[in-house]
Amino acid sequence: MWAVVALGGILFIITVRHASAELIDLRFLLLGVITLTVGSHVVVRIPRVKGQISVSDTFILLTMLLLDGEAAVLLAAADAFCTSLRITKSKLTILFNTAVYICATFLTAWSLRLLFGSIVGLSQHNFTSIYFEAICVMALVQYVVNSSLVATGVALKAGKPVFQMWRQSFLWSSITYFAGASAAGLVAKLISVFGFYAFLATGPIIAVVYFTYCTYLKNIEVSTSQAELATQHAKQAQRHVAALRESEERFRSAFDYAAIGMAMVSLEGNWIQVNTSLCDIVGYTEQELLAGRFQDITNPDDLIAFNISFMQLIGGELASYETEQRYVHKRGREVWVNLSTSLVRDSHGEPLHLIFQIQDVTDRKLAQEQLLHDAFHDALTGLPNRALFFDHAKMAIQRSKRDETRLFAALFLDFDRFKVINDSLGHMIGDMLLIAIARRLETCLRPGDTVARLGGDEFTILLEDLTDTGDAIEVAQRIQEEISRPFNLSGHDVFTTVSIGIAPSCTGYERADELLRDADTAMYRAKSLGRQRHEVFDKSMHDTAMKLLQLETDLRRAIERNEFVLHYQPIVSLKEGRISGFEALIRWQHPERGFVSPIEFIPLAEETGLIIPIGQWVLAEACRQMNKWQKLVPQDVPLSLSVNLSGKQFMQPDLAEQISRILAETGFDPKYLKLEITESMVMENIDSAIKLLNRIRALGVELSIDDFGTGYSSLSYLHRFPINTLKIDRSFVSQMMDGDENAEIVRTIVTLARSLQMDVVAEGVETMPQLQRLTSLHCDYVQGYLFSEPVSIMAAFDMLSTDGGVFMLAASSAEAACPSRVMAA
Numbered sequence: 001m002w003a004v005v006a007l008g009g010i011l012f013i014i015t016v017r018h019a020s021a022e023l024i025d026l027r028f029l030l031l032g033v034i035t036l037t038v039g040s041h042v043v044v045r046i047p048r049v050k051g052q053i054s055v056s057d058t059f060i061l062l063t064m065l066l067l068d069g070e071a072a073v074l075l076a077a078a079d080a081f082c083t084s085l086r087i088t089k090s091k092l093t094i095l096f097n098t099a100v101y102i103c104a105t106f107l108t109a110w111s112l113r114l115l116f117g118s119i120v121g122l123s124q125h126n127f128t129s130i131y132f133e134a135i136c137v138m139a140l141v142q143y144v145v146n147s148s149l150v151a152t153g154v155a156l157k158a159g160k161p162v163f164q165m166w167r168q169s170f171l172w173s174s175i176t177y178f179a180g181a182s183a184a185g186l187v188a189k190l191i192s193v194f195g196f197y198a199f200l201a202t203g204p205i206i207a208v209v210y211f212t213y214c215t216y217l218k219n220i221e222v223s224t225s226q227a228e229l230a231t232q233h234a235k236q237a238q239r240h241v242a243a244l245r246e247s248e249e250r251f252r253s254a255f256d257y258a259a260i261g262m263a264m265v266s267l268e269g270n271w272i273q274v275n276t277s278l279c280d281i282v283g284y285t286e287q288e289l290l291a292g293r294f295q296d297i298t299n300p301d302d303l304i305a306f307n308i309s310f311m312q313l314i315g316g317e318l319a320s321y322e323t324e325q326r327y328v329h330k331r332g333r334e335v336w337v338n339l340s341t342s343l344v345r346d347s348h349g350e351p352l353h354l355i356f357q358i359q360d361v362t363d364r365k366l367a368q369e370q371l372l373h374d375a376f377h378d379a380l381t382g383l384p385n386r387a388l389f390f391d392h393a394k395m396a397i398q399r400s401k402r403d404e405t406r407l408f409a410a411l412f413l414d415f416d417r418f419k420v421i422n423d424s425l426g427h428m429i430g431d432m433l434l435i436a437i438a439r440r441l442e443t444c445l446r447p448g449d450t451v452a453r454l455g456g457d458e459f460t461i462l463l464e465d466l467t468d469t470g471d472a473i474e475v476a477q478r479i480q481e482e483i484s485r486p487f488n489l490s491g492h493d494v495f496t497t498v499s500i501g502i503a504p505s506c507t508g509y510e511r512a513d514e515l516l517r518d519a520d521t522a523m524y525r526a527k528s529l530g531r532q533r534h535e536v537f538d539k540s541m542h543d544t545a546m547k548l549l550q551l552e553t554d555l556r557r558a559i560e561r562n563e564f565v566l567h568y569q570p571i572v573s574l575k576e577g578r579i580s581g582f583e584a585l586i587r588w589q590h591p592e593r594g595f596v597s598p599i600e601f602i603p604l605a606e607e608t609g610l611i612i613p614i615g616q617w618v619l620a621e622a623c624r625q626m627n628k629w630q631k632l633v634p635q636d637v638p639l640s641l642s643v644n645l646s647g648k649q650f651m652q653p654d655l656a657e658q659i660s661r662i663l664a665e666t667g668f669d670p671k672y673l674k675l676e677i678t679e680s681m682v683m684e685n686i687d688s689a690i691k692l693l694n695r696i697r698a699l700g701v702e703l704s705i706d707d708f709g710t711g712y713s714s715l716s717y718l719h720r721f722p723i724n725t726l727k728i729d730r731s732f733v734s735q736m737m738d739g740d741e742n743a744e745i746v747r748t749i750v751t752l753a754r755s756l757q758m759d760v761v762a763e764g765v766e767t768m769p770q771l772q773r774l775t776s777l778h779c780d781y782v783q784g785y786l787f788s789e790p791v792s793i794m795a796a797f798d799m800l801s802t803d804g805g806v807f808m809l810a811a812s813s814a815e816a817a818c819p820s821r822v823m824a825a
């Protein structure tokens, strides 16, 4: 920039030295004033081109044509300096601008001189073409010099390439130079024709033209801006349409390729548009769906609820609605879907259509249902479990409370011998039996009834809508008939029977567990009365059950509290007429109830398992006692000891070991011990019973069959059992005299015992005729109140020590006679 300033300075000096004094005339001053006052303020803008013609440029070129180059350079310097002063404060810029104008005007003037000889003569020239060329040269040189210098300066300042700067900012300005030069040429020509002062006369005309032009320009601008606005609007609308189309396209592909089912549905329920996922979910093609309505594929059970919500959506009561419901697949199966619906409105807010979003949730739903089913059903049989049974029972109780005529009953079922089947045939068969039982029970019931498995072999049934308790009894009978038919399981014919307790609703229930408890109590009663029975619950059963429960609690404490004692009943040898031994019989001295009979508490002890420790105590205690007596009252043949074994004890696999341990502990000689078992104990499982009996016999212990002749008929097996004694049941003995039949049975038993080399004991001998009869039948031993009731240790010892236990029997006499000791007692 400084170089340009320097060059400008030099050229200015050259110009001043070259200029003559006449140059400064009135015309120069006039042009100078006009240029500086008006010219630099007035600009003529050119529409559509970002350019303007500064009038001062025109005046400078006019000055050049009229007053020669030096005058133009001076005027340009003055004009540039004044204008720059106005627009900037930077001195360098002011000097630079001034220098640029000096250079440009100087070079323009000298180019004209070089090309056309002189400048002033040009306007007088007659050849228009030369004049025109001169004007063009003038414009061109001024433009090139001016723009290139300024562009260079600005580019250097901004640190940008010069050419780029020139092209960007100055290319367009060329036209203004040509316009300005043309105007100057035209005015100069006018002046050459009409004289200089004609120029002044053109002033008002030029002003009018100028302002007209300005108005025209404004109009053009308005219309241009209107046109531009319209174009802009048009473009905007186009963009809008394109954006709409794009968003529609996006929506369409999102709709078509969505992973979930989507549909547009009319307000009447017709499918308007459906996507592929929806077609996959329901199995219909797009065409098939579009021909129908959503109602066609909705499960009728779910339709009513959905229709209500659908109407609420359309009515604007709901903004959106989500539900889980069932559709019917084209193949007929059920499809669970999660359905979200929302309403689409038009620009006026009127309902247009609905959008359905449909997700297939069948798998989740099935898994949920399975979980729910498992929580309320027994895994083995698939029947309802305890929880579900309780649920149904609760509902039945509620219903009958509201309406007393609605009777119901609970049945509690327990299968006899199930444990034996399970243990002997294995768990596989046991499970198969339970499943088969479940299926048979289902056939006995009506649709509204519930059969449940509580666990093990316990099943319960809830019968509803009964007319009276008789209905429940009928069902129980039907079940018993059904169950008594053999089950064929893997080639085995398995038999079982069932004991049923019935709790009818008329008892009055508040809770389901009470209902079940009473049915259980009734079942327990049925079982205790013999197998394959049913019993209807009554309140007294509950009392009995409660007493039993109390007894059970007391029984548990009885051993620790030493509440048991043993009584001894003599067994008399008819041959010798004296006591041959004693049967030990347990007595319970209950702190409140006094003596409790073994008939009452032994079954309870068996059921609770307490019989095991009790039985061991009895055996040990009796052995110890008999040891003492054997020592205190020595006899030729030592006294024998009979001890009862219960069924539960007999099932103990280590029974033989238990006995041998007790014998060792007490030091009692095994050959004087007789263990009493019943027929039923050995008949449950004959082979294993025989094995166990042999092991006991191997200890040296003798075995008796108690209560022989009742219950099972073991005659055909008897020879296989290692038995020493048969004890004829007291029922035969007591009725012996009434009819000959019983006497015949006794005779037969005696004969049988003889042939099997067994001894015979007759139990329950109460009268002399009975004794005589037994004597005549050659019975070996007798036991009964005729001789003595079971008595305490002291009394038994008295019996032994007086006469060494000898009874004076009048056996030979046919008349009624009494044993002397009995008389004495």
Ligand code: C2E
Pocket: 569, 584, 585, 586, 597, 598, 599, 602, 615, 618, 644, 645, 646, 676, 706, 707, 730, 763, 764, 765, 766, 783, 784, 785, 786, 790
């Ligand atoms: P069981 O073994 O048949 O005992 C004979 C029962 O008949 C005894 O009843 C006895 O008192 C009774 N009795 C004896 N002679 C006569 C008579 O002339 N007339 C009448 N009416 N009855 C007579 P008890 O002591 O009440 O025992 C009943 C049952 O209890 C026993 O029958 C036995 O099965 C069981 N039992 C008693 N003690 C024990 C024991 O320590 N262990 C086991 N497992 N059971 C026992």
Ligand code: MG
Pocket: 583, 644, 676, 706
């Ligand atoms: Mg006995």
Ligand code: MG
Pocket: 706, 707, 727, 729, 730, 763
């Ligand atoms: Mg007996």
